[in-house]
Amino acid sequence: MPFALLKYGLNPRRRDAPQLKWPSEIRKYYDVIIIGAGGHGLATAYYLATRHGISNIAVLDKAWMGGGNTARNTTIIRANYLTPEGVAFYKESVELFRGLSQELDINIMYSERGHFTLAHTDAAMRTARWRAEVNKHLGVDSEVIDADEVARLCPVMNVSDDVRYPILGALYHPPGALARHDAIAWGYAKGAMARGVEVHPGTEVVSILRDGDRVIGVDTSRGRIFADKVVQAVAGSSSRVSALAGFRLPIKTIPLQACVSEPVKPILDQIVVSGSLHVYISQSARGEMVMGGATDPYGLYSSRSTLDFKEGLMAHMLELFPFMAELRVLRQWAGIADMTPDFSPVMGLTPVRNYYIDSGWGTWGFKATPVCGFRMAECVATGRQPELLKPFALERFSSFDLVGEKGAASVGH
Amino acid sequence: MKIMHCPLNGPRNIQEFVWMGDVKKVPDQASCSDAEWTDYLFIEDNIAGEVDEWWLHAPSNYLFVARRNTLTDEILWTKKTSDYFTDGAP
Numbered sequence: 480m481p482f483a484l485l486k487y488g489l490n491p492r493r494r495d496a497p498q499l500k501w502p503s504e505i506r507k508y509y510d511v512i513i514i515g516a517g518g519h520g521l522a523t524a525y526y527l528a529t530r531h532g533i534s535n536i537a538v539l540d541k542a543w544m545g546g547g548n549t550a551r552n553t554t555i556i557r558a559n560y561l562t563p564e565g566v567a568f569y570k571e572s573v574e575l576f577r578g579l580s581q582e583l584d585i586n587i588m589y590s591e592r593g594h595f596t597l598a599h600t601d602a603a604m605r606t607a608r609w610r611a612e613v614n615k616h617l618g619v620d621s622e623v624i625d626a627d628e629v630a631r632l633c634p635v636m637n638v639s640d641d642v643r644y645p646i647l648g649a650l651y652h653p654p655g656a657l658a659r660h661d662a663i664a665w666g667y668a669k670g671a672m673a674r675g676v677e678v679h680p681g682t683e684v685v686s687i688l689r690d691g692d693r694v695i696g697v698d699t700s701r702g703r704i705f706a707d708k709v710v711q712a713v714a715g716s717s718s719r720v721s722a723l724a725g726f727r728l729p730i731k732t733i734p735l736q737a738c739v740s741e742p743v744k745p746i747l748d749q750i751v752v753s754g755s756l757h758v759y760i761s762q763s764a765r766g767e768m769v770m771g772g773a774t775d776p777y778g779l780y781s782s783r784s785t786l787d788f789k790e791g792l793m794a795h796m797l798e799l800f801p802f803m804a805e806l807r808v809l810r811q812w813a814g815i816a817d818m819t820p821d822f823s824p825v826m827g828l829t830p831v832r833n834y835y836i837d838s839g840w841g842t843w844g845f846k847a848t849p850v851c852g853f854r855m856a857e858c859v860a861t862g863r864q865p866e867l868l869k870p871f872a873l874e875r876f877s878s879f880d881l882v883g884e885k886g887a888a889s890v891g892h
Numbered sequence: 893m894k895i896m897h898c899p900l901n902g903p904r905n906i907q908e909f910v911w912m913g914d915v916k917k918v919p920d921q922a923s924c925s926d927a928e929w930t931d932y933l934f935i936e937d938n939i940a941g942e943v944d945e946w947w948l949h950a951p952s953n954y955l956f957v958a959r960r961n962t963l964t965d966e967i968l969w970t971k972k973t974s975d976y977f978t979d980g981a982p
Contacts, residue, residue: 718936718937718938719938727935727936727937727938728935728936728938729935729936730936731913731936731938732938732940776906776907776910776911778911778938778962779965780940780962780963781962781963781964781965783965786893787893787894787906787907820934876930876934876935877926877927877930877931879930
């Protein structure tokens with residue numbers, strides 16, 4: 480060991496300056512309380528502080544920062560949805576993601592890979608054409624390609640006819656990207672904290688205080704805190720927290736499982752999804768094959784893993800990528816997803832005044848992190864539902880104005 | 893493999909069953925308000941704990957009621973629909 484390194488390590492004056500500091504005290508009043516210190520909650524705090532000049536904010540979390548679905552997703556970013564409402568929304572998210580490393584001064588490892596949604600049936604080809612046309616109309620780069628083009632772009636994929644579900648073509652979305660999920664949470668937290676926002680991990684909200692139809696604060700495991708406005712961004716526990724505020728949601732809580740293989744050298748450049756086979760795969764910057772499938776067949780608040788999931792996933796995966804037979808599974812986990820009847824989020828104003836919700840994040844929450852923060856901040860600051868979020872308001876369920884998002888991940892079509 | 897006890901077919905692999913959602917009281921379609929109807933259609937209690945649910949054994953198309961704990965993934969019991977409703981459930 481070089482002497483200088485040893486000397487540096489043993490120097491008592493050396494300080495490991497933590498980038499993120501949790502305040503030890505919690506105050507009695509904040510302008511805004513955000514429940515949930517995941518990507519969405521931290522992004523909302525960041526944009527409130529930077530774009531709207533509101534920085535007297537406490538972000539509370541029952542557990543630790545970025546430890547829920549922010550840590551459990553498969554980091555895919557894309558905008559090739561089906562509904563015009565969804566495409567416009569996710570397009571803004573992709574645009575924000577592209578500038579995020581510069582904006583937050585942290586390397587989010589944004590990597591544009593190209594994204595295939597494979598079609599194995601005529602019906603899936605028809606949906607792919609539909610999505611491509613909606614995308615192009617709204618300025619999102621998507622096109623339908625045939626199986627030969629899939630094989631040219633992704634030579635490791637098995638496009639032969641000698642499988643149970645041969646590939647007929649794909650919806651190809653070149654801007655499809657991956658990013659480092661934890662860095663998004665850290666970056667937003669760092670930026671928000673630099674402007675005076677407080678993040679309090681280990682602070683569970685146990686009840687929500689109301690004065691008539693207006694929220695006035697929260698009771699937490701560390702005492703009572705008053706606030707002018709309260710935001711909940713707790714996908715996975717949305718129904719439980721909204722029940723504290725006194726209203727119910729059109730959400731069922733269902734686990735979404737994923738796993739990674741042992742790391743190997745770069746072999747798969749693109750992100751590959753098959754709605755018909757209920758599988759998706761990409762190779763992370765570390766070399767692991769990151770794989771997921773459909774949500775579990777029944778609702779549950781537990782992040783346990785099942786053999787059924789892996790059995791189905793691997794069977795289809797080996798058809799698409801025969802080389803995967805050589806790989807072993809390294810880790811598996813599950814996230815708890817908010818599934819809505821129309822596969823779109825529930826965002827914005829609620830029946831409780833000054834109480835705002837960011838929920839309904841089923842299998843599409845990570846890719847929406849920046850736009851959710853940006854638009855929820857606008858919603859909180861102005862007290863009005865932003866134009867982009869109008870289609871995703873809770874009222875749509877009482878007016879039968881659902882946004883049927885069949886372009887959502889993990890949804891069979 | 894997770895096993896579910898079908899009241900008609902006995903213990904079977906849970907892959908044979910379809911989850912049909914909570915047992916809810918159906919509002920009277922002729923007299924209920926729009927709000928009551930959309931609430932019935934879309935809004936969920938989504939309880940973290942014990943819930944009574946409709947389940948279907950798909951191969952035999954047999955519908956029954958199961959009580960499940962949604963925190964622990966345990967199936968507490970399954971009942972024939974006729975037994976469930978005579979036992980005084982909602």
